[in-house]
Amino acid sequence: MDAEAQRTERDRSSHPAVSEEISDTQGAEGRSRFAWVDRVADWLPGGRITLTVLFCLFSLLLLTRFVIQPFQIPSGSMEPGLRIGDRVLVNKLAYRFGAEPRRGDVVVFDGTGYFGDADYIKRVVGVGGDHVVCCDRQGRIEVNGRSVDESTFLYPGNEPSEVPFDVAVPDGTLFVLGDHRGDSSDSRDHLGSPGGGMIPVGDVIGRADWIAWPLSHWTGIDRADGYARVPAAAGPLLSALLAAPLSGTSGRKAVDGVHG
Numbered sequence: 131m132d133a134e135a136q137r138t139e140r141d142r143s144s145h146p147a148v149s150e151e152i153s154d155t156q157g158a159e160g161r162s163r164f165a166w167v168d169r170v171a172d173w174l175p176g177g178r179i180t181l182t183v184l185f186c187l188f189s190l191l192l193l194t195r196f197v198i199q200p201f202q203i204p205s206g207s208m209e210p211g212l213r214i215g216d217r218v219l220v221n222k223l224a225y226r227f228g229a230e231p232r233r234g235d236v237v238v239f240d241g242t243g244y245f246g247d248a249d250y251i252k253r254v255v256g257v258g259g260d261h262v263v264c265c266d267r268q269g270r271i272e273v274n275g276r277s278v279d280e281s282t283f284l285y286p287g288n289e290p291s292e293v294p295f296d297v298a299v300p301d302g303t304l305f306v307l308g309d310h311r312g313d314s315s316d317s318r319d320h321l322g323s324p325g326g327g328m329i330p331v332g333d334v335i336g337r338a339d340w341i342a343w344p345l346s347h348w349t350g351i352d353r354a355d356g357y358a359r360v361p362a363a364a365g366p367l368l369s370a371l372l373a374a375p376l377s378g379t380s381g382r383k384a385v386d387g388v389h390g
Contacts, residue, residue: 198219198220198221198222199219199220199222199335199336200217200218200219200220200342201217201218201220201238201249201251201338201388202215202216202217202388203215203216203217203218203251203388204386204387204388205313205386205387206310206313207251207252207308207309207310207313207314207315207316207386208236208251208252208253208308208309208310208314209285209309209310209313210283210285210286210309210310211236211283211309211351212236212251212309212338212341212351213347215344216341216343216344216347217341217342217343218238218251218338218339218340218341218342218351218388219338219339219340219341219342220238220335220336220337220338220339221336221337221338221339222335222336223336224336224337224339225331225334225336225337230257230331231254231257231304231331231334231337232254232257232353232357233254233255233256233257233260233273233354233357233358233360234253234254234353234354234355234356234357234358235253235254235337235353236251236252236253236254236337236338236351237251237252237253237254237304237306237334237335237336237337237338238250238251238334238335238336238337238338238388239252239304239306239329239333239334239335240333240335241329241333241387242333243324243325244320244323244324244325244327244328244329244330244333245315245316245320245329245386245387246387248387248388249335249387249388250306250386250387250388251338251386251388252306252307252308252314252316252317252386253283253306253307253308253309253354254304254305254306254357255271255273255278255305255306255307255317255357256273256297256299256304256305257299257304257305257363258299258300258301258302258303258304258331258363259298259299259301259363259364260273260274260298260299260305260360260363261273261274261275261297261298261299261363261364262295262296262297262299262305263295263296263297264290264291264293264294264295264296265289265290265291265294269289269290270290271290271291273357273360274360274361274362274363274364275361276359276360276361278356278357278360279356280354280356282354282355282356283309283354284309284311285309285310285311285312285313287312288310288311288312289311289312290311291307291311291318292311292312293318293319295318295321297321297326297327299328300326300328302330302331302332303325303328303329303330303331304328304329304330304331304334305317305327305328305329306329308386314386315386316386317329338351339351
């Protein structure tokens with residue numbers, strides 16, 4: 131009986147030692163896992179505060195590089211929706227996973243070689259395969275035979291276009307216009323230039339989704355409903371046969387590039 135009791139007592143007394151060993155091991159692993167943080171913090175002036183600031187700045191850099199980027203509006207070419215000095219947030223992932231720009235989207239693109247050596251913000255009016263005409267009998271833009279009501283975003287008093295055009299949009303490109311048609315240098319002004327005023331989809335930086343500044347003007351930027359009812363393109367061959375592109379420009383010299 132005494133021997134059995136002694137063995138039981140020894141067995142019971144061994145468990146706390148095992149638990150303490152496991153706890154010590156886990157603690158050592160945790161300390162070693164974050165030891166580099168302490169070493170870096172000790173090396174930096176300001177310690178952990180400086181390290182935290184640097185981490186936040188690095189995260190912000192990754193965010194603006196790959197996800198969301200702010201741009202400042204320098205001209206009135208997209209009034210009344212976007213005003214001079216507004217800062218918009220551009221969704222850089224909007225067209226990165228198989229999605230394509232849609233008619234009515236407001237996009238920021240690199241205009242190098244087409245519009246000028248700057249980034250621009252415009253509204254998509256035609257996508258690849260579309261037949262875009264201005265104007266119909268009521269003075270409205272027509273896309274694939276469907277007249278578009280632009281009254282919800284067009285600058286008050288502006289006509290849809292004072293420059294007539296009849297174009298077929300090649301696959302992989304966009305036909306873009308500013309909402310302030312009387313103060314916008316856009317696809318109409320480059321019909322006779324290389325590329326015919328069309329913007330390659332690959333040069334689109336992203337879709338403008340929000341006005342972030344000033345705070346009093348904070349709002350989302352929605353796709354224009356009028357373009358949602360435009361029928362699908364008839365096809366590039368038929369569009370090319372229907373279209374009769376006009377060359378020339380309207381003579382506007384507006385500076386429309388956006389600043390990142």
